[in-house]
Amino acid sequence: MFSKQDYYYMALAIKLAKQGHYTTSPNPRVGCVLVNSIEGKVQIIGTGFHQKAGQGHAEVNALLDATNKFPKLIKDATAYVTLEPCSHFGRTPPCAQGLINAGVKRVVAAMVDPYPEVSGRGLKMLEQAGIQTEVGLLENEAKALNIGFIKVITEGLPYVRVKLAASLDGKTAMQSGESKWITSSNARCDVQKLRAQSCAVIAGAGSILTDNAKMTVRWSELGELKESYQEDKIRQPIRVVIDSKNRLTPDLDFFSQESAVILVRGKLDRIRLEKLHQWPHFVEQVELPMVKASVGEDKVDLTALLTLLAQRGLNDVLVESGAHLAGAFIEQNLVDELILYQAPKLMGGDGKNLVEMPNISTLTQAKSLSITDIRMVGCDIRITAKLEKIP
Amino acid sequence: MFSKQDYYYMALAIKLAKQGHYTTSPNPRVGCVLVNSIEGKVQIIGTGFHQKAGQGHAEVNALLDATNKFPKLIKDATAYVTLEPCSHFGRTPPCAQGLINAGVKRVVAAMVDPYPEVSGRGLKMLEQAGIQTEVGLLENEAKALNIGFIKVITEGLPYVRVKLAASLDGKTAMQSGESKWITSSNARCDVQKLRAQSCAVIAGAGSILTDNAKMTVRWSELGELKESYQEDKIRQPIRVVIDSKNRLTPDLDFFSQESAVILVRGKLDRIRLEKLHQWPHFVEQVELPMVKASVGEDKVDLTALLTLLAQRGLNDVLVESGAHLAGAFIEQNLVDELILYQAPKLMGGDGKNLVEMPNISTLTQAKSLSITDIRMVGCDIRITAKLEKIP
Numbered sequence: 001m002f003s004k005q006d007y008y009y010m011a012l013a014i015k016l017a018k019q020g021h022y023t024t025s026p027n028p029r030v031g032c033v034l035v036n037s038i039e040g041k042v043q044i045i046g047t048g049f050h051q052k053a054g055q056g057h058a059e060v061n062a063l064l065d066a067t068n069k070f071p072k073l074i075k076d077a078t079a080y081v082t083l084e085p086c087s088h089f090g091r092t093p094p095c096a097q098g099l100i101n102a103g104v105k106r107v108v109a110a111m112v113d114p115y116p117e118v119s120g121r122g123l124k125m126l127e128q129a130g131i132q133t134e135v136g137l138l139e140n141e142a143k144a145l146n147i148g149f150i151k152v153i154t155e156g157l158p159y160v161r162v163k164l165a166a167s168l169d170g171k172t173a174m175q176s177g178e179s180k181w182i183t184s185s186n187a188r189c190d191v192q193k194l195r196a197q198s199c200a201v202i203a204g205a206g207s208i209l210t211d212n213a214k215m216t217v218r219w220s221e222l223g224e225l226k227e228s229y230q231e232d233k234i235r236q237p238i239r240v241v242i243d244s245k246n247r248l249t250p251d252l253d254f255f256s257q258e259s260a261v262i263l264v265r266g267k268l269d270r271i272r273l274e275k276l277h278q279w280p281h282f283v284e285q286v287e288l289p290m291v292k293a294s295v296g297e298d299k300v301d302l303t304a305l306l307t308l309l310a311q312r313g314l315n316d317v318l319v320e321s322g323a324h325l326a327g328a329f330i331e332q333n334l335v336d337e338l339i340l341y342q343a344p345k346l347m348g349g350d351g352k353n354l355v356e357m358p359n360i361s362t363l364t365q366a367k368s369l370s371i372t373d374i375r376m377v378g379c380d381i382r383i384t385a386k387l388e389k390i391p
Numbered sequence: 392m393f394s395k396q397d398y399y400y401m402a403l404a405i406k407l408a409k410q411g412h413y414t415t416s417p418n419p420r421v422g423c424v425l426v427n428s429i430e431g432k433v434q435i436i437g438t439g440f441h442q443k444a445g446q447g448h449a450e451v452n453a454l455l456d457a458t459n460k461f462p463k464l465i466k467d468a469t470a471y472v473t474l475e476p477c478s479h480f481g482r483t484p485p486c487a488q489g490l491i492n493a494g495v496k497r498v499v500a501a502m503v504d505p506y507p508e509v510s511g512r513g514l515k516m517l518e519q520a521g522i523q524t525e526v527g528l529l530e531n532e533a534k535a536l537n538i539g540f541i542k543v544i545t546e547g548l549p550y551v552r553v554k555l556a557a558s559l560d561g562k563t564a565m566q567s568g569e570s571k572w573i574t575s576s577n578a579r580c581d582v583q584k585l586r587a588q589s590c591a592v593i594a595g596a597g598s599i600l601t602d603n604a605k606m607t608v609r610w611s612e613l614g615e616l617k618e619s620y621q622e623d624k625i626r627q628p629i630r631v632v633i634d635s636k637n638r639l640t641p642d643l644d645f646f647s648q649e650s651a652v653i654l655v656r657g658k659l660d661r662i663r664l665e666k667l668h669q670w671p672h673f674v675e676q677v678e679l680p681m682v683k684a685s686v687g688e689d690k691v692d693l694t695a696l697l698t699l700l701a702q703r704g705l706n707d708v709l710v711e712s713g714a715h716l717a718g719a720f721i722e723q724n725l726v727d728e729l730i731l732y733q734a735p736k737l738m739g740g741d742g743k744n745l746v747e748m749p750n751i752s753t754l755t756q757a758k759s760l761s762i763t764d765i766r767m768v769g770c771d772i773r774i775t776a777k778l779e780k781i782p
Contacts, residue, residue: 166560166561167561167757168561168729168731168745168760168774168776169557169561169744169745169746170557170558170559170560170561170562170744170745171561174752174753174754174757175752176752176753178753178754179754182754323740327739327740330737331739338559338737340559342774344759344760344761344762344776345757345758345759345760346721346729346746346748346757346758346760347748347751347754347757347758348718348722348744348746348747348748348749348751348757349714349718349744349745349746349747349748349749350747350748350749350751350752353560353561353739353740354559354560354561354740355560355737355739355740356739356740356741357737357738357739357740357741358739358740358741360738360739360741361565361566361567361741362565362567362569363565363569363570363573363738366558366565366736366737366738366739367736367737367738368735368736369559369735369736369737370735370770371735371767371770371772374765374766374767374772375765376762376765379761379762381762381765381774383559383733383772385559385735
């Protein structure tokens with residue numbers, strides 16, 4: 001049984017972890033709070049969170065903070081940490097050892113390490129040193145912090161969000177193709193934040209060509225996030241473009257910004273491609289198997305693509321594409337979450353559809369979701385919904 | 392300047408008026424609160440609201456209530472009333488005279504009477520009797536109570552709501568026509584309340600035939616409204632069906648319930664129609680002019696239809712139709728409000744469209760709305776939005 005106090009400090013540790021929201025990947029977001037009694041009253045003596053791979057873990061940062069502020073109170077302190085302290089030497093020494101050395105009395109972890117190979121080892125190391133350990137406090141909230149990190153470990157696939165925007169009647173453009181702008185600038189700024197939190201964005205060549213899109217994070221459009229996230233700290237997501245018909249050319253605006261691109265090709269056209277264009281140094285061409293489509297042309301194997309991204313530590317992936325590619329991801333049950341912006345407009349039946357899913361023809365086959373959030377973003381509606389898992 | 396107390400009592404009067412929400416039409420919803428000092432403290436001495444045409448007005452009911460409870464405190468009381476007291480003899484004597492006779496000292500009205508011919512006369516009558524009058528307190532809230540009533544008076548047209556239901560990608564059925572049920576039973580119950588508050592519902596013959604719909608209010612599906620609205624008090628909306636191709640027949644389920652129907656026909660087919668079927672006594676056939684459509688067949692003149700409904704005191708009208716008729720109302724700028732239920736489903740581009748508006752081909756022509764409410768109804772989303780007025 002956890003006390004009210006335990007809940008309070010763990011909630012604070014989770015809040016701290018969120019400060020790494022835009023920067024920690026491929027590492028998890030972790031927060032730590034150290035508390036001890038000062039004249040009979042429990043007080044916070046140090047806090048920390050993990051900011052970036054290669055930099056201090058949350059526990060190390062919290063211990064450092066306590067050393068500066070209340071060095072005499074570290075002994076016999078309680079540590080609240082959103083993830084089981086690590087037990088291995090990585091780029092930094094194991095955090096479990098750090099807590100042991102510091103002399104803490106009790107460690108409360110929100111969840112165990114999701115890596116099956118090391119899960120529980122950190123807690124065991126602490127227990128063997130005589131430290132009281134508890135686990136499972138605000139576990140769901142802690143898991144939500146690192147939903148992509150955990151999915152990559154447990155399923156070998158990244159957490160996939162699909163961002164879509166349409167009118168209230170589900171249209172993304174007029175029949176003529178006219179589509180700028182359906183949603184408001186507020187909604188477009190909100191999308192910038194989605195991009196900024198993603199390790200990779202996936203688009204089809206068609207969207208890049210139609211919209212002349214760059215798919216980068218524009219700091220100037222990050223709104224209030226700018227206050228906590230400096231322009232020079234921006235982590236651009238890897239831009240993944242599926243171009244199985246080789247329609248992109250190096251002169252596009254898309255290639256004007258020096259920021260990593262993965263250009264996805266179907267296996268078939270290898271030889272021709274290598275000779276086709278001279279790509280900038282930040283563009284990597286990747287060949288993936290094709291799959292036979294029951295309707296229309298063969299397509300790049302999207303599961304193979306996502307597996308590749310997971311292997312590269314790209315935990316959170318955002319699909320920002322047209323109706324066909326988004327529909328393919330959804331139809332193949334590869335999507336975890338939908339973020340749908342709805343502009344307060346009605347465009348009529350001749351407009352272009354939001355998602356094309358040619359293999360779906362009955363209501364039973366239609367994709368079910370559960371709504372997790374609805375809110376206004378400027379004058380538009382933003383709907384967040386999780387795709388139901390197919391057993 | 393109104394006092395805090397004034398706001399409080401007028402808000403209460405508005406709350407009382409809402410008790411007539413499902414019953415007062417064609418009359419307005421009106422509430423009245425009488426207050427006076429009891430031992431130096433202002434207290435409520437009587438309250439009333441208008442329940443139904445032919446029954447007591449709000450002021451009369453409040454005076455009656457006060458007569459029963461605090462007869463000695465009616466003299467010099469203040470009356471808060473959501474609409475200017477009437478000055479004419481209708482089915483009941485003028486309320487202004489009633490207040491004068493009772494000896495009240497002050498009357499606060501939220502808004503003046505919207506009928507240009509009598510607007511201000513009730514207040515003038517009170518003033519001439521030496522009563523202090525004030526007007527405009529919570530005026531917007533008071534107007535919202537009677538949005539249809541006011542629109543009929545000022546524009547000669549009813550307040551038109553369009554109810555639509557679709558998946559998140561704006562589809563109402565699969566390509567095969569399969570559509571039962573996209574939204575949840577909670578959403579369908581919510582629609583029953585929309586119907587119950589409407590004076591008339593409008594549908595196309597196609598919907599009636601496809602869904603075998605009755606378009607009546609089913610008391611059993613009214614949810615918590617059942618507690619305040621007895622089954623035998625149900626006011627069924629007039630069912631208006633546009634059947635310009637004469638596809639309906641008297642044997643349909645639609646005609647099994649004895650509840651008024653207006654069967655709308657185009658002017659052209661008069662003679663043939665009269666001989667076509669023997670309709671039940673509650674069915675009235677109405678012939679309306681046709682208008683040339685720029686795309687497709689000629690259609691019944693929808694403005695003429697709405698004008699007819701307004702003339703009959705049908706203040707609030709609900710369009711519950713398919714994509715073409717709903718689209719026609721919207722395209723012709725005849726709709727005030729959209730109520731859209733969105734099921735947490737994705738059906739794909741082959742599904743049927745939410746609204747067909749064949750005359751709209753550019754984004755500038757697309758219809759703009761402003762969202763006034765978003766909320767969950769069961770697992771579905773309900774979006775309420777006002778159509779922007781075309782200047």
